[in-house]
Amino acid sequence: MAAVRRGWLHDTRITPNLIVGLILLISILLISLFGPILVNPKMAHVAAVGPNLPPSSENWFGTDSQGRDVFTTLIIAIPSTLRVGLVAGVISVAIGLVLGLLAGFFGGLPDAVIRVFSDVLIAVPSLAFMILVVSRMNRPNITLVAAIVGFLTWSGTARGIRSQVLTIRERSYTLVAHANGEGGLEVLFREVMPNLLPLIMASFIGSVTAGIFTVMSLEVLGLGNNVIPTLGMMIFWSQRFSAVLRSMWWWWSPPIVAIASIFIGLFLVSSGLDRFVNPNIPVSAARQRSRGPSKKAVTAPAAERTATATGQGTGILEVKNLQVVYQTPRGEVKAVDDVSFSLQPGERMGLIGESGSGKTTMATALMRLSRPPAYITGGQILLEGQDLLNISNEALRRLRLKEIALMPQAAMNSLNPVARVGPQIKEAFQVHLNIQSQQELDQRVAAVLKKVGLRPEVANRFPHQLSGGMKQRVAMAIAICLSPKVIIADEPTSALDVVVQKQVMLTLSRLQQELNAAVVLIGHDMGLIAQFADSIGVLYAGKLVERGPVNDVLDNPLHPYTRLLIDSLPDLADKRELFGIPGLPPELLQLPPGCPFHTRCPAAMARCKQEIPVIQSPAPGRQVACHLYPQYDRLPDIETAASKMMAAAFAGQEG
Amino acid sequence: MLRYIGQRFLQFLLIIFIANSLTFLLPRLISGDPIQEAMQVKAAAAGNQNFDIQAWVKTYTERFGLNQPLWRQYLNYWWDLVHLDFGFSLFDYPATVISEIKAAIPWTIGFMSVAIVLAFVVGTALGALLAWPNSPRFIQALVPVLMVISAIPFYLFGLALIWIFAVELRVLPPGGAYDPTLILRPDWKTALNIFQHAILPASALVLFGVGSWALGMRATMVNILGEDYITFAQAKGLPERSIFLRYGVRNALLPQITGLAISFGLILGSGVIIEAIFSYPGIGSLVFRAINAKDYFVINGTVAIMVLTAASALLIVDLIYPLIDPRIRFSK
Numbered sequence: 001m002a003a004v005r006r007g008w009l010h011d012t013r014i015t016p017n018l019i020v021g022l023i024l025l026i027s028i029l030l031i032s033l034f035g036p037i038l039v040n041p042k043m044a045h046v047a048a049v050g051p052n053l054p055p056s057s058e059n060w061f062g063t064d065s066q067g068r069d070v071f072t073t074l075i076i077a078i079p080s081t082l083r084v085g086l087v088a089g090v091i092s093v094a095i096g097l098v099l100g101l102l103a104g105f106f107g108g109l110p111d112a113v114i115r116v117f118s119d120v121l122i123a124v125p126s127l128a129f130m131i132l133v134v135s136r137m138n139r140p141n142i143t144l145v146a147a148i149v150g151f152l153t154w155s156g157t158a159r160g161i162r163s164q165v166l167t168i169r170e171r172s173y174t175l176v177a178h179a180n181g182e183g184g185l186e187v188l189f190r191e192v193m194p195n196l197l198p199l200i201m202a203s204f205i206g207s208v209t210a211g212i213f214t215v216m217s218l219e220v221l222g223l224g225n226n227v228i229p230t231l232g233m234m235i236f237w238s239q240r241f242s243a244v245l246r247s248m249w250w251w252w253s254p255p256i257v258a259i260a261s262i263f264i265g266l267f268l269v270s271s272g273l274d275r276f277v278n279p280n281i282p283v284s285a286a287r288q289r290s291r292g293p294s295k296k297a298v299t300a301p302a303a304e305r306t307a308t309a310t311g312q313g314t315g316i317l318e319v320k321n322l323q324v325v326y327q328t329p330r331g332e333v334k335a336v337d338d339v340s341f342s343l344q345p346g347e348r349m350g351l352i353g354e355s356g357s358g359k360t361t362m363a364t365a366l367m368r369l370s371r372p373p374a375y376i377t378g379g380q381i382l383l384e385g386q387d388l389l390n391i392s393n394e395a396l397r398r399l400r401l402k403e404i405a406l407m408p409q410a411a412m413n414s415l416n417p418v419a420r421v422g423p424q425i426k427e428a429f430q431v432h433l434n435i436q437s438q439q440e441l442d443q444r445v446a447a448v449l450k451k452v453g454l455r456p457e458v459a460n461r462f463p464h465q466l467s468g469g470m471k472q473r474v475a476m477a478i479a480i481c482l483s484p485k486v487i488i489a490d491e492p493t494s495a496l497d498v499v500v501q502k503q504v505m506l507t508l509s510r511l512q513q514e515l516n517a518a519v520v521l522i523g524h525d526m527g528l529i530a531q532f533a534d535s536i537g538v539l540y541a542g543k544l545v546e547r548g549p550v551n552d553v554l555d556n557p558l559h560p561y562t563r564l565l566i567d568s569l570p571d572l573a574d575k576r577e578l579f580g581i582p583g584l585p586p587e588l589l590q591l592p593p594g595c596p597f598h599t600r601c602p603a604a605m606a607r608c609k610q611e612i613p614v615i616q617s618p619a620p621g622r623q624v625a626c627h628l629y630p631q632y633d634r635l636p637d638i639e640t641a642a643s644k645m646m647a648a649a650f651a652g653q654e655g
Numbered sequence: 656m657l658r659y660i661g662q663r664f665l666q667f668l669l670i671i672f673i674a675n676s677l678t679f680l681l682p683r684l685i686s687g688d689p690i691q692e693a694m695q696v697k698a699a700a701a702g703n704q705n706f707d708i709q710a711w712v713k714t715y716t717e718r719f720g721l722n723q724p725l726w727r728q729y730l731n732y733w734w735d736l737v738h739l740d741f742g743f744s745l746f747d748y749p750a751t752v753i754s755e756i757k758a759a760i761p762w763t764i765g766f767m768s769v770a771i772v773l774a775f776v777v778g779t780a781l782g783a784l785l786a787w788p789n790s791p792r793f794i795q796a797l798v799p800v801l802m803v804i805s806a807i808p809f810y811l812f813g814l815a816l817i818w819i820f821a822v823e824l825r826v827l828p829p830g831g832a833y834d835p836t837l838i839l840r841p842d843w844k845t846a847l848n849i850f851q852h853a854i855l856p857a858s859a860l861v862l863f864g865v866g867s868w869a870l871g872m873r874a875t876m877v878n879i880l881g882e883d884y885i886t887f888a889q890a891k892g893l894p895e896r897s898i899f900l901r902y903g904v905r906n907a908l909l910p911q912i913t914g915l916a917i918s919f920g921l922i923l924g925s926g927v928i929i930e931a932i933f934s935y936p937g938i939g940s941l942v943f944r945a946i947n948a949k950d951y952f953v954i955n956g957t958v959a960i961m962v963l964t965a966a967s968a969l970l971i972v973d974l975i976y977p978l979i980d981p982r983i984r985f986s987k
Contacts, residue, residue, distance in 0.1 A: 132681060221943055229868070253815075264807065266806070
């Protein structure tokens with residue numbers, strides 16, 4: 001069941017763009033390295049045959065107006081141009097790197113000064129400046145010119161490096177905490193370099209491009225150096241002698257093709273490197289379609305599975321063997337693994353899990369909102385008997401909000417920032433109930449805002465003008481405005497402070513009662529969820545490990561993980577030492593064999609290391625996936641040897 | 656809000672100060688005597704007869720105040736700058752630099768504005784379309800084409816276009832803004848003639864522009880389509896097109912429009928090479944001619960104007976942005 005890891009060839013960050021670009025650039029580099037050796041350089045300076053001759057066997061690209069061989073000139077010009085780019089690129093990146101690091105590490109005054117300078121540089125049209133400077137030089141030294149271009153273009157690099165340094169500094173504290181004794185500097189270095197490298201490479205390529213472009217532009221304008229031929233000079237001279245108008249295509253098109261190839265190569269490599277710099281870039285639209293299973297027809301291989309949902313009859317929401325997979329560059333990860341549960345109308349279910357347990361993935365999957373690299377690869381989600389994973393997009397769209405609604409996690413980002421609150425609520429009525437009358441819409445909006453405890457004036461505000469709690473209420477208002485039968489609340493209060501949390505939960509509670517809607521409340525706060533929910537489900541490493549009515553689970557948790565969760569809740573009455581669950585959540589790419597919890601489980605047995613426990617029902621209404629509960633149909637009493645074993649194990653814990 | 660405006664304006668002034676000081680300083684650091692060189696060019700053009708260049712140089716140096724101490728020159732420079740007085744053109748004396756600039760600017764702004772707007776509209780629309788996850792395959796095939804186009808410097812297109820349309824097919828004129836034999840009158844014939852001459856240079860710009868705007872818009876859209884509010888809009892059961900336009904494009908337009916404004920700011924500078932290639936009588940041609948004639952006063956003047964325009968455009972962008980982004984307009 002371990003995730004599939006692939007070699008670097010399958011690293012999804014390597015795109016065709018990158019490969020084509022690299023091939024192009026490497027070919028050009030080879031030409032510029034070996035070309036000048038293989039031709040007679042004199043032919044570029046001295047007239048051999050007559051002038052203005054079209055291509056022949058002797059002069060592959062013909063001759064120019066001075067009788068010089070165009071092919072030789074080209075071969076010599078390419079490395080000159082590349083050298084220009086190199087000089088500009090190196091200097092630009094060197095300056096940018098140093099200044100970016102300074103600005104990032106020291107902050108304060110150096111940061112401000114550097115920022116002012118870089119802003120000024122951006123505002124100045126660099127070509128104009130270069131014209132100003134270079135026109136004064138009699139025989140411009142091209143390398144010097146390239147260096148000056150480097151001086152003018154470091155701002156972009158500096159900015160990127162500075163923000164990377166800042167991000168890493170923020171993270172370095174957590175890094176050091178995890179470092180287990182490694183020096184902070186060492187860890188910083190180990191983390192900084194891999195992140196900076198693609199950034200530096202991308203900046204380098206950008207600077208090289210800018211350098212070649214600027215110097216070439218100067219040369220085309222006549223500000224070049226006549227001594228050594230470059231591609232820009234070739235274009236300039238050909239224009240001077242009206243090569244285009246005289247149809248001397250063999251003179252003006254080769255340098256253009258050469259330049260175009262260089263730029264295209266640089267561009268492709270640069271855009272290919274984007275993926276390495278920012279691995280979170282969503283895949284392009286076309287690639288989204290070509291990879292991964294189709295969203296529509298996903299049927300459950302129910303016959304094979306031994307773990308079927310053991311809920312009571314058909315609830316309003318039945319999830320069966322749901323499986324959601326993430327395609328990461330390093331392999332495939334099962335974020336939600338064979339999860340089944342049943343929800344009755346009006347039931348409040350709490351779904352608890354740590355970070356990485358798959359709960360947010362679950363939330364988006366329940367409404368088929370999963371986005372690549374997440375793909376729903378198996379199972380059924382039955383809403384009133386209808387499988388949401390097996391209907392058309394249009395049919396699903398009509399069900400959303402009307403029958404099943406989402407209350408999003410961070411409402412900060414869930415509302416359209418450029419639209420006012422009112423229209424965003426009105427949309428729901430317009431689209432689903434086809435109400436067009438502005439008056440009626442306004443009334444409904446005011447009514448629903450009142451329901452969540454907001455004044456009608458809020459409708460005229462923009463989302464950023466509202467506080468976090470208010471935004472969450474707006475999101476709630478949208479979620480309930482069509483009186484849905486099921487509400488998926490994805491950590492609705494995680495981003496709020498405790499006082500606001502309680503208010504929001506009370507409002508949610510009241511709304512749920514008014515609508516008699518079934519609610520799936522997803523979160524990591526056991527205390528919060530326990531106060532709200534009728535029943536609880538516990539997620540660990542993508543699997544549902546326990547399910548049952550809230551009081552039963554709290555009083556008598558069956559799974560060791562649940563027990564640890566409950567025990568770790570601080571108790572005001574009983575003042576004892578706080579403790580958490582030892583260890584870390586498992587790395588989903590490298591799940592241990594057998595039960596994913598066994599590495600942290602105080603009751604782990606030999607069997608746990610080899611066999612994955614299957615969910616089953618040791619008592620009516622309770623489900624658990626743990627080897628402590630052998631696969632019997634029914635146990636006579638909940639007080640079994642298993643529970644005794646677990647109690648003994650935990651007794652050792654509480655000192 | 657007021658503070659924001661104040662900050663931006665100060666920044667504007669700072670940029671003008673630093674950039675123009677550099678414009679003053681750099682040329683003087685590099686080479687010595689602009690008058691000497693310009694006179695030499697003129698003498699060479701006149702056949703290098705027995706001219707007493709030194710006397711000329713001395714006279715003009717005094718007249719242009721170039722023999723005064725540096726700090727004095729610097730102050731004069733700023734005084735002149737504020738009055739937009741860039742002195743006389745060395746080559747076309749007694750024409751003043753500012754008069755030449757004034758004659759040239761309308762041409763540049765005219766055809767560049769049209770080209771920029773056209774490229775922006777077509778490019779942004781195309782970019783949005785490319786970012787639509789459900790667009791047909793053949794549209795997606797455009798992406799590599801656009802990548803190629805936007806990577807190549809646009810004036811190279813210009814050369815190719817001249818060749819195809821002006822030389823081989825002979826349907827369009829190869830250069831100039833209007834027929835040399837035409838007398839400019841405000842009538843349709845003149846307008847058509849001007850239009851005809853503007854097609855090729857504008858096309859080179861538009862071709863390139865569409866490529867880079869489209870790719871930029873597509874990249875912005877792809878990022879925006881990954882935001883939480885898109886997910887929530889989908890959760891609301893809104894139709895795809897609605898989400899795409901009202902939640903996607905509307906948000907993506909903000910940075911695009913910023914880019915457009917900046918493009919307009921750099922309008923004078925971007926046209927230099929295109930105008931050089933097409934002999935289009937705008938600012939670019941002016942600079943081109945001045946480079947070849949070593950007419951430094953014209954060069955200085957045009958560069959100063961370019962810096963002014965660019966910095967003003969940035970300031971205007973900063974001032975306009977709050978109008979289109981409600982997050983800044985209504986900040987608490």
